Amino acid sequence: METVLVLDFGAQYSQLIARRVRECRVYSDMIPYDTPVAEIAARKPRGLILSGGPASVYADDALELDPAIFELGIPVLGICYGMQVMAHSLGGEVTRTGKGEFGKTELNVTKEVVLFDDLPSTQTCWMSHRDSVTTPPDGFEITGTTESSPVAVMENTDRGLFGIQCHPEVVHTPYGTDILKNFLFEACECTPSWTVVSIIEDSVAAIREQVRDEKVICGLSGGVDSSTAALLVYRAVRDNLTCIFVDHGLLRKNEAGQVIDAFENHFHVPLIHIQAEERFIGKLAGVNEPEQKRKIIGEEFIRIFEEEARKLEGVRFLVQGTLYSDVIESGTRDAAKIKSHHNVGGLPEDMDLDLVEPLRHIFKDEVRNVAGELGLPDNMVWRQPFPGPGLAIRIIGEVTQERLEILREADFILQEEVRRAGLYRQLWQSFCVLPAIRSVGVMGDERTYAYPIIIRAVTSEDAMTADWARLPYDLLETISSRIINEVPGVNRVALDISSKPPSTIEWE
Numbered sequence: 001m002e003t004v005l006v007l008d009f010g011a012q013y014s015q016l017i018a019r020r021v022r023e024c025r026v027y028s029d030m031i032p033y034d035t036p037v038a039e040i041a042a043r044k045p046r047g048l049i050l051s052g053g054p055a056s057v058y059a060d061d062a063l064e065l066d067p068a069i070f071e072l073g074i075p076v077l078g079i080c081y082g083m084q085v086m087a088h089s090l091g092g093e094v095t096r097t098g099k100g101e102f103g104k105t106e107l108n109v110t111k112e113v114v115l116f117d118d119l120p121s122t123q124t125c126w127m128s129h130r131d132s133v134t135t136p137p138d139g140f141e142i143t144g145t146t147e148s149s150p151v152a153v154m155e156n157t158d159r160g161l162f163g164i165q166c167h168p169e170v171v172h173t174p175y176g177t178d179i180l181k182n183f184l185f186e187a188c189e190c191t192p193s194w195t196v197v198s199i200i201e202d203s204v205a206a207i208r209e210q211v212r213d214e215k216v217i218c219g220l221s222g223g224v225d226s227s228t229a230a231l232l233v234y235r236a237v238r239d240n241l242t243c244i245f246v247d248h249g250l251l252r253k254n255e256a257g258q259v260i261d262a263f264e265n266h267f268h269v270p271l272i273h274i275q276a277e278e279r280f281i282g283k284l285a286g287v288n289e290p291e292q293k294r295k296i297i298g299e300e301f302i303r304i305f306e307e308e309a310r311k312l313e314g315v316r317f318l319v320q321g322t323l324y325s326d327v328i329e330s331g332t333r334d335a336a337k338i339k340s341h342h343n344v345g346g347l348p349e350d351m352d353l354d355l356v357e358p359l360r361h362i363f364k365d366e367v368r369n370v371a372g373e374l375g376l377p378d379n380m381v382w383r384q385p386f387p388g389p390g391l392a393i394r395i396i397g398e399v400t401q402e403r404l405e406i407l408r409e410a411d412f413i414l415q416e417e418v419r420r421a422g423l424y425r426q427l428w429q430s431f432c433v434l435p436a437i438r439s440v441g442v443m444g445d446e447r448t449y450a451y452p453i454i455i456r457a458v459t460s461e462d463a464m465t466a467d468w469a470r471l472p473y474d475l476l477e478t479i480s481s482r483i484i485n486e487v488p489g490v491n492r493v494a495l496d497i498s499s500k501p502p503s504t505i506e507w508e
């Protein structure tokens with residue numbers, strides 16, 4: 001598989017670069033900036049991209065690049081800080097000129113070489129930098145400038161080294177994808193061959209190599225991620241796979257039955273259905289703190305999988321539908337922890353099972369493409385995401401049967417109305433949250449003191465960022481009056497109008 005690796009220097013956009021490269025149908029993966037050069041070489045990448053980053057090359061804590069990278073003989077593209085670190089390592093000059101550039105900027109292409117081959121000589125690009133390269137290293141020619149950056153683009157075609165100050169990965173650089181394509185197809189001589197079919201073939205081969213003849217169990221939730229992971233593993237190991245569906249009592253109304261029906265209609269794999277409601281709710285009694293809830297649920301899932309694995313005898317592997325966004329939010333060495341996803345940061349340290357995670361490097365929309373190709377029906381492919389810890393992280397404060405019942409009923413109404421309005425698929429997620437406060441109302445001339453329900457609906461491409469959905473007022477009115485009239489214990493409905501960042505999609 002032809003691979004282009006992105007070395008992450010801590011920019012917000014690093015993973016976006018890898019994603020854009022994959023959109024050009026070349027496999028790409030992000031690795032830490034200081035991955036040993038021998039390890040990088042062992043992966044035989046066709047090219048490397050150095051990401052941007054918040055630091056200055058002259059800062060005391062600047063992230064340094066091992067110059068041996070440039071001796072590997074493979075093309076390297078430095079973006080923003082990546083360009084500066086390239087210039088600095090190879091003897092060029094980087095200066096704090098006092099003329100930073102932020103936002104849309106006009107770029108003049110002074111020479112069409114590789115990066116701007118066949119592209120307009122004047123174009124808009126998106127900048128975000130304070131330092132600038134003022135003298136390129138020997139052997140580079142300046143191929144683009146802006147008003148404040150005398151060296152906005154530099155290229156050394158003999159050595160296959162390229163630097164660009166602006167961000168080709170963001171949509172505000174209209175020719176950004178073309179610039180990346182020129183690097184991928186002209187400099188790295190890649191072929192655009194990474195398709196959904198090749199993702200499937202590569203994952204099946206990798207699973208076979210990892211699992212060999214051992215038995216495997218898969219934690220199935222009914223969502224698109226775990227279903228897709230199960231189908232991939234089934235292709236690789238066939239009868240050595242058993243799926244396990246754990247009903248932790250934190251599911252939505254009628255959900256368990258729907259998951260089992262869908263499974264029986266579309267999978268030909270044995271399914272064990274575990275009813276563990278009392279076990280989970282018991283462990284959550286008296287627990288208010290979100291991270292504690294997540295850890296308890298993450299651990300309980302694993303303990304159940306371990307128990308079932310022992311019963312089946314000889315099971316060594318557990319398949320999870322973990323996505324890249326779960327991994328990054330749970331915190332990596334270079335990225336802060338936002339919340340412990342139950343299947344990553346919420347895992348106990350002492351686990352008997354080894355993980356098989358075929359989707360760990362890709363995003364939801366990529367999973368949906370794979371799922372469609374594998375033949376999952378549309379209603380499963382396009383099911384809105386539902387977090388593993390379920391309603392427990394949508395009930396602020398303690399999870400009790402009474403509060404679960406309130407949230408389940410309210411959420412059922414919201415789902416019904418969103419579908420009726422034809423909006424289900426346009427929304428990344430739409431759900432209700434039950435906060436831990438009550439307020440005064442009046443119903444039938446009586447005072448009430450009851451919970452509010454909060455409506456949360458967002459649009460998103462991959463859950464890394466999200467915007468609050470502009471639901472029609474009429475729809476909001478219907479949802480609000482139905483919830484207040486039909487759900488005992490609720491006397492008020494509010495709408496969450498926060499984007500991510502700074503908020504997150506789920507409340508806990």
Ligand code: XMP
Pocket residue numbers: 294326329338339340341342343385386387388389429463500503504505506507508
């Ligand atoms: P946040 O709330 O961090 O969520 O913006 C991003 C996406 O991840 C889902 N989510 C989870 N999924 N286990 C999961 O399987 C988890 O622990 C978990 N926490 C959040 C969330 O619903 C959203 O789609």
